[in-house]
Amino acid sequence: MKALRWHGKKDIRCDTVPDPKIEHPRDAIIKVSSCAICGSDLHLYDGFMPGMESGDIMGHEFMGEVMEVGKENTALKVGDRVVVPFTIICGECDQCKRGNFSVCERSNRNRDIADKMFGHTTAGLFGYTHLTGGYPGGQAEFVRVPYADKTHVKIPDGLTDEQVLFLGDIFPTGWQAAVQCDIEPTDTVAIWGAGPVGQMAIRSAVLLGAKQVISIDCVPERLSMARAGGAVTIDFKEESVLERLKELTGGKGPEKCIDAVGMESHATRSLDAMYDRAKQAVMLETDRPHVLREMIYVCRPAGTLSVPGVYGGLLDKIPFGASMNKGLTWRMGQTHVNRWTDDLLRRIQEGQIDPSFVITHTVSLDEGPRMYKTFRDKEDGCIKVVLKP
Known part of the structure; x- marks a missing residue:
């Protein structure tokens, strides 16, 4: 065969x-x-x-x-x-x-x-x-x-x-990512990555009744598909994710955040992305966790981080103190x-x-x-x- x-x-x-x-x-x-x-x-x-x-x-x-x-x-x-x-x-x-x-x-x-x-x-x-x-x-x-x-x-x-x-x-993966968020009718759900899993997570969050779904990516075709599925989109190459999320949530941040990217995240305007690539090149770090760092920072206190994106090894410079002090809930897994x-x-x-x-x-x-x-x-x-x- x-x-x-x-x-x-x-x-x-x-x-x-x-x-x-x-x-x-x-x-x-x-x-x-x-x-x-x-x-x-x-x-x-x-x-x-x-x-x-x-x-x-x-x-x-x-x-x-x-x-x-x-x-x-x-x-x-x-x-x-x-x-x-x-x-x-x-x-x-x-x-x-x-x-x-x-x-x-x-x-x-x-x-x-x-x-x-x-x-x-x-x-x-x-x-x-x-x-x-x-x-x-x-x-x-x-x-x-x-x-x-x-x-x-x-x-x-x-x-x-x-x-x-x-x-x-990918369909149950996007669905589980949204279910793990325990979505309420008043929630904004922000989803990093508009690839196949991100697209399924968008439509799952809509089906589960989120007030607002936000998709973060930089590929025009993916962003267009996300909008067709009911999401507001942020092109991280053209605008600040932090500022746009503040605008879209009245300064409070999204209640629920989904990482549909995983270990190979891309960023164009951040020092941490350059740091990750340098450490990965000399095998001092296995994964690039820019999205996780950003989610911890922007998520509303007492919010939830859902992680369907695959990680394979060791991560560096995760602001775990911010996560603990903000009372964030992490839910993840295959x-x-x-x-x-x-x-x-x-x-x-x-x-x-x-x-x-x-x-x-x-x-x-x-x-x-x-x-x-x-x-x-x-x-x-x-x-x-x-x-x-």
């Missing part, structure tokens, strides 16, 4: 590799009909996440048709159409029983490594480093899905791939995908939202390596890439 594989920093190739096989009675083999390049994949492409090995198959946002099931998998049958969440879940451990699926205690087959890195293991993830299990990802023609009797979302007839594909990651998918699938079926709005490019799997660069460099108006194996 064909698959996109990581061969080092900025080196993604479409290779021929062996087809996957059933390895455990709960497995399923999926023939991929659609997959996508996620912003989190760019952290791997840029070489910022530890634990990648040459030849690893990329991708954690995919769906398709069930081709084969293990003998203990009674939840699926050949021919079922499914979206596969990026978080691999057993459905039986204490965390899964609590709905904390992204910290499943059993699905990371490299849990000893994760225990040493994080203190306790998190869930296994598709296509996302050997810290999270080293599982082959979904940017491929076929995928083996472990714990497939739980790690799936069945798709009813009448919905296109494009409508439901993002139930595997997405508990299956906690949200029943509700979100219903909203798609009822026409409340069609997540396909975010797609700007649809190409073949062979074109994937080229599209990684296009997406990373924000060329050709690229916001979201869907691949068709």
Whole structure:
């Protein structure tokens, strides 16, 4: 089969590799009909996440048709159409029983490594480093899905791939980011980053009843899409984020702030951004946390910071004293995908939202390596890439 594989920093190739096989009675083999390049994949492409090995198959946002099931998998049958969440879940451990699926205690087959890195293991993830299990990802023609009797979302007839594909990651990720804010009808929600997750967070905050949603980015196409979704926009290259947020909130600051950027934040007018790039260049810092610093500073006292953006390691110069003294609440983490998918699938079926709005490019799997660069460099108006194996 064909698959996109990581061969080092900025080196993604479409290779021929062996087809996957059933390895455990709960497995399923999926023939991929659609997959996508996620912003989190760019952290791997840029070489910022530890634990990648040459030849690893990329991708954690995919769906398709069930081709084969293990003998203990009674939840699926050949021919079922499914979206596969990026978080691999057993459905039986204490965390899964609590709905904390992204910290499943059993699905990371490299849990000893994760225990040493994080203190306790998190869930296994598709296509996302050997810290999270080293599982082959979904940017491929076929995928083996472990714990497939739980790690799936069945798709009813009448919905296109494009409508439901993002139930595997970016839609529930943006939704969880907004839900974590406990949005009140009087709230202003400020969202840093208008990429795919930021776009879903904007529409989620609107659906959850925020008084005002503000999107902060610098890419014209992203800002235009954010406005179409109901947000007021701030172009941080053209205006001061701090001053504009004061204007838009009567000087009080937003009650809720969402970091949909993560470890590779960009800034053009700040000394801290230059500091981060210098320390990152000599490997004294792994992540660039400009957005986190800015959120702490501008958030209204007693407000909430929600962090769906991925961070990989060590951060420097975080004004934690300001956060403590302002009484800010932090909520973060990888997405508990299956906690949200029943509700979100219903909203798609009822026409409340069609997540396909975010797609700007649809190409073949062979074109994937080229599209990684296009997406990373924000060329050709690229916001979201869907691949068709």
